[in-house]
Amino acid sequence: MHYVDTPLTVRYAETDRMGIVHHSNYAVWFEAGRTEFINKFGISYSEIESKGILLPLIELNCKFISSSTYEDKVIVRTRIKSYSKTRLCFYYEVFKEQDMTKPITTGETVHVWTNSELKPINLQKHFPELYHIISINAIEET
Numbered sequence: 325m326h327y328v329d330t331p332l333t334v335r336y337a338e339t340d341r342m343g344i345v346h347h348s349n350y351a352v353w354f355e356a357g358r359t360e361f362i363n364k365f366g367i368s369y370s371e372i373e374s375k376g377i378l379l380p381l382i383e384l385n386c387k388f389i390s391s392s393t394y395e396d397k398v399i400v401r402t403r404i405k406s407y408s409k410t411r412l413c414f415y416y417e418v419f420k421e422q423d424m425t426k427p428i429t430t431g432e433t434v435h436v437w438t439n440s441e442l443k444p445i446n447l448q449k450h451f452p453e454l455y456h457i458i459s460i461n462a463i464e465e466t
Contacts, residue, residue, distance in 0.1 A: 357402035
C-alpha cells in the first residue's frame, strides 16, 4: 500500500460565501486522509497514543490549484512522502471524483514522533513494529 484514497462529500458548512470550499477545510481533510492511512496499517491513532507515543504536526503546506463546491464528491489521496526515525511527512492530493487525473489541491504535513511530554523520540527504538510498517508503506527514507 503506497497510498490510501479517502472519499468525502463537500458539506454546505465547508463552503464560503462564494460557494467554494473554504481553504481551512483542507487541513481537516488532510487529517481525515492521514487517519485513514494509519488505520490501513491495522493500528489506530488512539492505539498509538495509548502506548505514550504522539505525532504532533509541525508543518502544513497547501497549494490550491482549482476549487470544489457544495456536494462535490472528492477523494483525498494520502501517501508517505518521507520518514525518518523521528519524523514523518505525508503528501496529499485532493481530486474531484469524476477527474482523478488532475488534483484540485496538493499539500504536505510534517510530524514529529514524541513521548507524552512532547519530547522527540526515536520511533524505531520505541515502537519498532510501527516503524517497520511505515518503512514498507513509504516511498523513500530520508
